[in-house]
Amino acid sequence: MQRSSGTVAGERDRSLSQPDSLGPGIPVALTIAGSDSGGGAGIQADLKTFQELAVFGTSALTAVTAQNTKGVHGVHPIPAESVTGQIDAVAEDLFPAAVKTGMLFSAEIIEAVAERAAHYGWQNLVVDPVMIAKGGARLLQTEAIQALTARLLPLASVVTPNIPEAEALTGRTIATMSERKEAARHIHSWGVRHVVLKGGHAGNTAQAIDLLYDGSGFTEFAAPWVDTRHTHGTGCTFAAALTAGLARGMRLDEALLLAKRFIQSALTDPLEIGSGHGPTNHWGYNRTYGDLYRIIPSKEAVIL
Numbered sequence: 001m002q003r004s005s006g007t008v009a010g011e012r013d014r015s016l017s018q019p020d021s022l023g024p025g026i027p028v029a030l031t032i033a034g035s036d037s038g039g040g041a042g043i044q045a046d047l048k049t050f051q052e053l054a055v056f057g058t059s060a061l062t063a064v065t066a067q068n069t070k071g072v073h074g075v076h077p078i079p080a081e082s083v084t085g086q087i088d089a090v091a092e093d094l095f096p097a098a099v100k101t102g103m104l105f106s107a108e109i110i111e112a113v114a115e116r117a118a119h120y121g122w123q124n125l126v127v128d129p130v131m132i133a134k135g136g137a138r139l140l141q142t143e144a145i146q147a148l149t150a151r152l153l154p155l156a157s158v159v160t161p162n163i164p165e166a167e168a169l170t171g172r173t174i175a176t177m178s179e180r181k182e183a184a185r186h187i188h189s190w191g192v193r194h195v196v197l198k199g200g201h202a203g204n205t206a207q208a209i210d211l212l213y214d215g216s217g218f219t220e221f222a223a224p225w226v227d228t229r230h231t232h233g234t235g236c237t238f239a240a241a242l243t244a245g246l247a248r249g250m251r252l253d254e255a256l257l258l259a260k261r262f263i264q265s266a267l268t269d270p271l272e273i274g275s276g277h278g279p280t281n282h283w284g285y286n287r288t289y290g291d292l293y294r295i296i297p298s299k300e301a302v303i304l
């Protein structure tokens with residue numbers, strides 16, 4: 001993996017150091033997201049990713065979806081008071097070092113999450129602005145987009161839109177790299193500290209290029225395009241790996257490199273389950289880069 005361009009294959013991951021211990025002191029992350037009964041996206045993808053990256057995963061459920069690799073068959077939101085209650089239960093006892101949001105569904109839930117984010121002063125808040133599932137089902141009500149940009153983004157350290165989400169947020173069409181950059185600047189103007197505009201929907205491309213904008217400059221994170229239909233949950237998995245890296249104390253650029261490696265491994269080592277868009281392989285990273293728990297003898301050692 002390189003910034004600007006390059007390949008992931010065969011490289012050792014030098015960005016992730018061993019946690020001091022898997023007992024006291026293990027980093028905790030919180031995901032505030034919807035349930036995907038099919039296990040490839042949503043809360044399930046987030047918790048699997050946290051676990052693979054030696055971060056203790058906790059969750060606040062925003063909605064229950066009846067979903068599999070063929071599509072979303074039902075969406076049942078959780079009352080906003082219950083979302084707040086779940087967040088408080090986790091925050092007051094387990095002190096998450098990083099927090100991720102995924103499917104938030106309604107303006108009411110977004111308001112509740114933003115209010116708690118401000119209350120706890122979360123410094124590592126990753127907002128994945130989930131809007132529409134790959135099959136077309138709405139996971140965020142259209143009228144909630146305004147609450148997302150006005151209430152949640154000013155509190156976030158990073159937001160990770162895909163191209164259609166960036167188009168919906170900004171009202172711009174994005175076809176070229178310079179239009180991606182304009183959209184990232186526009187999103188950054190709402191107060192979020194970093195924008196990562198993902199390239200998974202770019203189409204007709206040799207590389208999947210994710211663009212980071214930090215308010216002053218752009219960095220590209222690129223990996224070879226993987227020709228596969230098993231892409232269900234790529235966005236959730238990518239943002240969860242980024243959150244896990246931040247929970248582990250990485251800088252944002254280090255955590256992004258980790259996330260890019262994690263999703264690349266998850267795409268190139270397919271599970272081939274389900275008859276539609278199958279899930280990515282959350283074991284892929286550790287199968288590619290080694291076993292987090294056995295290989296590293298001390299915290300000074302560099303992992304994998």
Ligand SMILES: Nc1ncnc2c1ncn2[C@@H]1O[C@H](COP(=O)(O)OP(=O)(O)OP(=O)(O)O)[C@@H](O)[C@H]1O
Nearest residue numbers: 162198199200201208225226233234235236238263
């Ligand atoms: N076919 C692919 N080959 C390589 N990388 C990919 C591919 N598809 C997606 N990615 C990478 O996966 C990550 C997620 O990007 P993507 O744009 O697919 O998110 P998403 O649309 O939000 O995902 P989803 O809605 O399915 O959860 C990014 O790092 C992107 O570059």
Ligand SMILES: Cc1ncc(CO)c(N)n1
Nearest residue numbers: 034035036041042103133
């Ligand atoms: C619950 C849930 N969250 C996010 C996504 C986006 O992939 C999905 N399909 N389902």
